[in-house]
Amino acid sequence: MPDWTVLVPLKRLSAAKSRLHPPTMTVPRESLALAFALDTLHAAANCPAVGRVVAVTADPAVREAVAGAGLDAVDEGPRPGLNEAIRHAAARLRAADPAAPLAAMTGDLPALKPGELAEALARAARLPRSFVPDAAGTGTVLLAANTGSELDPSFGPGSARAHRASGATPLDGLWPSLRRDVDTRADLAAAGSLGVGRHTLVLLLRARRCNVGHHAGHRGHVRPPNPYRDRLPR
Template sequence: MTDWAALVPLKQGVESKSRLRDALEPAERMALASAMAARVMTCLSKADAINSLYLLAPTVVPEWPSHWLPDSGRGLNPELEGARAQLGNRPLLVIHADLPHLTVEDVQALLAAADECGCAFAPDRHGRGTNAVAIRDANPFRFAFGQDSLMSHRQQRPAAAIVERAALGFDIDTPADLAGLHEMFSARQD
């Protein structure tokens, strides 16, 4: 099916990747967040099943292939609830912007699982957080991103598919994640 909307929430400015404060200067964090988000947006724009792409952020990024939904600062989960309602409860993929290895195949696997089950979750590599939620149906759903979000999401949709793929699970939140990214990049250069 080609009726999916994809929504990428993004913190901008000096609050970008704030948990990396001890590892990176503000300008470095902003550049990293922007580079990862650009990669995610480009990947999503190449997925055949997605026919509209939205950036949920405080300011527009004109060079990205997306529509802009202004983030008014209410917090991630309320902003996502508002965006879902604004988009008319259509099939929706919410995916985080800090997935540096995301591929079109990862996105297709997640959407295919949601097409089959009505909903699919992509956990982080620790199995506790949620890096993406794909909702095919229009049934109520309360976004619960934050600590132990996967458990909260699964409680709402126990029959949802769990799509575990390395690139969907590898997000950049901590200095250890950043070190892992550098190690992977160094290994690819060898």
């Protein structure tokens, strides 16, 4: 079977992760959103089942960062909305390679492990159309369409139910890093416990240093252990 092409739709940074309260003011929400996206893209690019990763975005800053990372990016197209952006990009890619299996994946999976994505795509390769629910079970982190099937995305609130209703088969493997999307600070803590990618880790360490520095002036303060010490990039 041909390698998968994975589309990763990314919002403009000014509108991304509106529910996420950064761990410190020194780490803006926009910076975290971009770090999540880059770590997601890098993990997908290192997945052995993936032949190409394409970011879908209208944000010039995101396109520049993606290009700087050596990855591809395409524009969202003329119609607004996440699902329309995915449809536009999928149509372009299928026109160039009608036999290519396609997947759309959210760009907020900073703990994503390539092996888990490979396992999910191996399962998806046996089905016409399938999806992986998020950790809560209500959203979707991955939607896959095999050769001859259309993605027909319905990302958004309640997308797991919508994708199931449209005929996609749910994949229920134990893939904690794939299912761990990040919308809130609690989600970010859960992703951190799984081990996040380099871009996100740098920001978390910066936030921790700032928080420690803020409290260091208080008498009797004891510097806490660094929970990310063993996850520093080598």
